[in-house]
Amino acid sequence: MLKHQRELYFGLIRIHVLLHAAHQPIFGLAMMEELTHHGYRIGPGTLYPLLHGLERNGLLKSVLRNVDGRERRVYKITPLGRKALEKATAKVDELHHELHEDHPRKLAP
Numbered sequence: 756m757l758k759h760q761r762e763l764y765f766g767l768i769r770i771h772v773l774l775h776a777a778h779q780p781i782f783g784l785a786m787m788e789e790l791t792h793h794g795y796r797i798g799p800g801t802l803y804p805l806l807h808g809l810e811r812n813g814l815l816k817s818v819l820r821n822v823d824g825r826e827r828r829v830y831k832i833t834p835l836g837r838k839a840l841e842k843a844t845a846k847v848d849e850l851h852h853e854l855h856e857d858h859p860r861k862l863a864p
């Protein structure tokens with residue numbers, strides 16, 4: 756992903772991660788596939804720091820889970836994460852609405 760795209764899309768990707776974590780525990784590889792499905796090409800070197808950052812900010816909490824004899828780090832949303840997702844949803848709805856209006860609100864001259 757190019758730097759200017761990365762800066763524009765990172766908030767959207769974080770919201771996307773929270774959305775899925777609100778429905779089921781997530782892990783890196785599956786989340787990367789999901790983001791690819793939505794047209795975001797994001798590698799482990801980008802996604803894992805993003806997950807760590809969400810955990811550091813208290814929006815996700817990770818646990819190690821044994822899957823077929825291998826340790827896998829899975830992330831669950833926290834109550835703070837749910838609240839953040841709720842607020843972000845309202846922001847995205849607002850933006851979506853204005854993006855699809857014929858004319859955005861006129862700014863003060």
Ligand SMILES: [Zn+2]
Pocket residue numbers: 771775789793
């Ligand atoms: Zn999705």
